[in-house]
Amino acid sequence: MRATAIAQPNIALIKYWGKRDSDRNLPAVGSLSVTLGSIGTRTTVEFDAALDSDRVHINEQEVESVDRRVEKCLDRFREKAAIAHKAVVTTANDFPTGAGLASSASGFAALVVAADRALDLNLGEDELVDIARTGSGSAPRSLYGGFVLLENDSDDGIRCGSVLGPETWPWSIIIAVTSEAPKKVSSTDGMELSRTTSPYFSRWVETHDADLRAAVASIEDRDFEKLGELAERNCLKMHAVAMTSRPPLLYWSGATLECAQNIRELRKSGVPVFFSIDAGPQLKAFCLPDNSEEVRDSLESVPGVLRVISSELGEGARIVE
Amino acid sequence: MRATAIAQPNIALIKYWGKRDSDRNLPAVGSLSVTLGSIGTRTTVEFDAALDSDRVHINEQEVESVDRRVEKCLDRFREKAAIAHKAVVTTANDFPTGAGLASSASGFAALVVAADRALDLNLGEDELVDIARTGSGSAPRSLYGGFVLLENDSDDGIRCGSVLGPETWPWSIIIAVTSEAPKKVSSTDGMELSRTTSPYFSRWVETHDADLRAAVASIEDRDFEKLGELAERNCLKMHAVAMTSRPPLLYWSGATLECAQNIRELRKSGVPVFFSIDAGPQLKAFCLPDNSEEVRDSLESVPGVLRVISSELGEGARIVE
Numbered sequence: 001m002r003a004t005a006i007a008q009p010n011i012a013l014i015k016y017w018g019k020r021d022s023d024r025n026l027p028a029v030g031s032l033s034v035t036l037g038s039i040g041t042r043t044t045v046e047f048d049a050a051l052d053s054d055r056v057h058i059n060e061q062e063v064e065s066v067d068r069r070v071e072k073c074l075d076r077f078r079e080k081a082a083i084a085h086k087a088v089v090t091t092a093n094d095f096p097t098g099a100g101l102a103s104s105a106s107g108f109a110a111l112v113v114a115a116d117r118a119l120d121l122n123l124g125e126d127e128l129v130d131i132a133r134t135g136s137g138s139a140p141r142s143l144y145g146g147f148v149l150l151e152n153d154s155d156d157g158i159r160c161g162s163v164l165g166p167e168t169w170p171w172s173i174i175i176a177v178t179s180e181a182p183k184k185v186s187s188t189d190g191m192e193l194s195r196t197t198s199p200y201f202s203r204w205v206e207t208h209d210a211d212l213r214a215a216v217a218s219i220e221d222r223d224f225e226k227l228g229e230l231a232e233r234n235c236l237k238m239h240a241v242a243m244t245s246r247p248p249l250l251y252w253s254g255a256t257l258e259c260a261q262n263i264r265e266l267r268k269s270g271v272p273v274f275f276s277i278d279a280g281p282q283l284k285a286f287c288l289p290d291n292s293e294e295v296r297d298s299l300e301s302v303p304g305v306l307r308v309i310s311s312e313l314g315e316g317a318r319i320v321e
Numbered sequence: 322m323r324a325t326a327i328a329q330p331n332i333a334l335i336k337y338w339g340k341r342d343s344d345r346n347l348p349a350v351g352s353l354s355v356t357l358g359s360i361g362t363r364t365t366v367e368f369d370a371a372l373d374s375d376r377v378h379i380n381e382q383e384v385e386s387v388d389r390r391v392e393k394c395l396d397r398f399r400e401k402a403a404i405a406h407k408a409v410v411t412t413a414n415d416f417p418t419g420a421g422l423a424s425s426a427s428g429f430a431a432l433v434v435a436a437d438r439a440l441d442l443n444l445g446e447d448e449l450v451d452i453a454r455t456g457s458g459s460a461p462r463s464l465y466g467g468f469v470l471l472e473n474d475s476d477d478g479i480r481c482g483s484v485l486g487p488e489t490w491p492w493s494i495i496i497a498v499t500s501e502a503p504k505k506v507s508s509t510d511g512m513e514l515s516r517t518t519s520p521y522f523s524r525w526v527e528t529h530d531a532d533l534r535a536a537v538a539s540i541e542d543r544d545f546e547k548l549g550e551l552a553e554r555n556c557l558k559m560h561a562v563a564m565t566s567r568p569p570l571l572y573w574s575g576a577t578l579e580c581a582q583n584i585r586e587l588r589k590s591g592v593p594v595f596f597s598i599d600a601g602p603q604l605k606a607f608c609l610p611d612n613s614e615e616v617r618d619s620l621e622s623v624p625g626v627l628r629v630i631s632s633e634l635g636e637g638a639r640i641v642e
Binding site: 199200202203204206207232233236237239240241243244246248250252253254255256257258260261264303304 | 520521523524525527528553554557558560561562564565567569571573574575576577578579581582585624625
């Protein structure tokens with residue numbers, strides 16, 4: 001009744017922002033991400049008939065009120081296994097939690113893989129994707145490695161899978177951490193604010209599929225420059241929607257923007273590199289392995305950068321114990 | 322045949338971004354601005370039959386190739402006066418030129434007022450507005466003082482005038498200068514890029530008139546808080562369009578954004594203040610005179626702020642010699 005899984009955060013190149021159905025946590029738009037290789041979440045799930053409620057420990061601290069989304073995920077497994085046992089979930093991230101580094105994605109991906117094994121359910125991929133989605137809209141992407149596509153399937157669900165494995169086209173991802181503080185507005189709240197108040201949200205949704213198609217084609221063509229251009233612009237389209245919400249969501253700090261300008265300058269000087277930013281102040285730079293040291297050095301020199309994390313592409317969520 | 326005028330830059334609270342007719346320099350949207358009182362452009366125009374071409378001196382340097390927009394403005398006056406004399410235009414700004422501080426607005430406003438007097442034409446306001454507009458879309462606003470509204474009038478032109486004089490509702494404007502370098506992409510080029518490539522441009526235009534109406538109503542009600550909220554959001558809507566252009570226009574530096582966050586924090590602490598940013602890295606803060614010292618001190622403390630300029634509201638363009 002106990003298993004441990006590891007899952008790794010993913011970073012969307014073509015962003016998920018906004019839901020078409022909040023109750024069922026269905027996205028308004030598809031997304032395309034890369035799964036990281038060097039930072040991760042390790043989660044142990046243990047079902048126990050002796051417990052009277054679900055318990056969650058995050059980074060060695062028991063949380064006072066368990067996230068409703070965690071209970072909902074566990075309920076799905078209990079239903080499948082036809083048991084009522086509550087569970088202890090023990091999870092730890094080796095990177096800042098809740099600061100725009102996709103800790104909820106890797107967290108829920110590790111949770112579903114561990115819970116599935118703990119109960120020996122061996123659910124199919126589609127079911128794991130569906131349960132992970134109810135926890136966090138970007139969690140299904142962390143179930144897979146390399147370049148991952150998540151798409152709306154029908155009114156009822158999504159489909160998700162690898163476009164290209166992590167070994168086929170090696171990349172380096174350099175994350176410039178500019179703040180370790182948790183973000184003030186959660187992605188879920190931010191998305192809902194954007195959907196209901198940004199004058200640009202409708203155009204974001206209308207123009208999104210073209211970005212997604214073009215990005216998938218660039219991966220198939222191994223066209224790094226084209227993909228970078230698409231990803232950088234899609235990121236700015238997302239932040240443009242966020243910042244025109246009411247009240248405005250400005251996820252960037254000065255250091256985030258200086259990093260973005262730094263990457264643009266580096267690209268102008270001939271280095272193939274591009275950036276992306278999520279709902280937090282960290283900047284993520286993408287390059288090919290040959291340029292990774294140069295990009296790392298460049299971001300480390302930007303005032304306000306607290307530390308830099310380097311990563312290759314990684315595998316999907318997996319059982320470790 | 323010689324006259325000197327002073328005009329002052331204006332800062333739009335509801336922004337002009339994008340043209341509906343590039344040839345005739347007609348804006349896609351109206352705008353609402355405040356004219357500054359403490360920084361300005363001083364321009365002398367002298368028509369001289371002995372000259373074989375128009376000459377322009379900016380900040381004590383003769384420019385090598387005279388801006389076609391200056392020649393076009395002068396042509397309009399020559400036509401009115403039925404003369405062919407070329408002119409020497411000598412102009413100086415006591416603030417950074419071409420760095421998002423509306424030097425073209427005050428420059429063309431001073432030019433038309435000086436040229437009108439130099440030729441003793443005494444053209445009406447509507448004609449001066451129309452000639453100023455051909456130079457720079459925001460120049461007509463610097464012809465007037467205080468709170469100034471510029472609107473599309475018909476297919477053929479615009480109308481412009483004061484909503485409220487500078488004495489009626491005193492304000493303080495604090496400009497945080499974060500770079501003295503001229504901007505890399507001119508407003509004219511940036512606007513055209515946004516019109517033709519930003520997926521959000523159509524929504525910017527469609528939702529703009531509501532912002533303009535609400536802002537004028539807030540001025541009539543002397544509702545500083547409401548006007549600030551409208552202005553800050555309209556500014557972010559403009560930059561959202563700019564940054565989603567292809568290639569993206571990111572006019573902000575890290576320091577610009579830190580200043581914006583600083584103003585938001587100051588407001589949260591109870592100080593009535595808001596910000597605006599134009600097509601350059603300076604941040605403009607607006608408050609009532611009682612809070613001006615506090616706002617100034619706060620912006621001066623932001624790393625990357627080179628200097629801070631304080632201003633009250635000012636008068637429209639006027640003859641000084």
